Amino acid sequence: MPKLTDAERNAFLAERKVVMKIGVVRPDGSPFVTPLWFIHEDGAIWFTPRERSEWFDCLRRDPRCSLCIDEQPLPYRKVIVEGRAELVHDVGEDDEWRDLYRRMAARYVPEKDAEAYVRNTIGERRGLFRVKLADAKVRTWRLPLKDEPGEGIWAKRYFQDPNVQFDTRGPEKS
Template identity: 30%
Template sequence: MSSTGRDPLAPIAQRPYMPGYGLSPDLAGLLPWSWAEERLTASRNYFVSTVSPEGRPHCVPVWGVWLEGRFFFSTGARSRKARNLARSPRCVVCTEGGGESVIVEGEAQVLSDEALFGRFADAYHAKYAFRPEPNGDPVFVVSPEVAFGFIESEEFMATATRWRFSHGHAEGHQGRGG
């Protein structure tokens, strides 16, 4: 904790920029980052969006785990998403279900740390009863730059939240969008 009482590694909560939606300018009601992490951890399926070299969006469901403040998923080395990420690491990850949504914008890197792979494989096995092999398909780690939380209800305008990461996992990135 810093002298301000805020965890220096926690993202900064703000209102998303959504002109015309009538979002409250008041910061009361912003969702805590713990709310987002609970949903990122609990989601069984996620949607990963990448962009082709021609600029065509590609969105597919994947299994994955939220671990140590980042999103991990495995995919075939020749899959479209792996090829897209090799060309441009920027991507978006969304939790399943639209009632309480978390959207993470970030950059994906291939996991190369053996100890971290072991922790990923343990978490993946606990969640899906399947253990990825260390020399199998690539595992991507998405480090967040910006995240959004939305609750589909009458509370939407008071709870819509954007979190900006300006440290740690997203070192050197100020975040974009919303």
């Protein structure tokens, strides 16, 4: 199964409009997943919950999280991160990281509108979290590119028959 190189991973994480899903643990132990904006800078994934969001409370109580950043079009790139979210700035400290928030907003709305978005939501107090990639378990995956062999794109553990050979066209008996 092809993995993204660090350069491919960083380029993918820098693409505009790619949304992240975060999985956190509720107080009763059940999972909670929500999509959100993020930015990848300084070897970390940065994200910001509003003060009253459920997942903010979950991370305050238990910083373990799972991040899924993926795409639907080929080559189906994905980055999965399992780690601990660090609260870098708590609510009320928004002015200290407002520039990072502007850069984050500019990834999802036209740059000319990013400042207006920040200004219009400035009353919504937020925290700022990060997950350092060096301190997390990071897995990447993508389909083979045109010049790469298509065999072995799925882990063999997914197949009950050990004699199955597989490529981008699907499993075949050998």
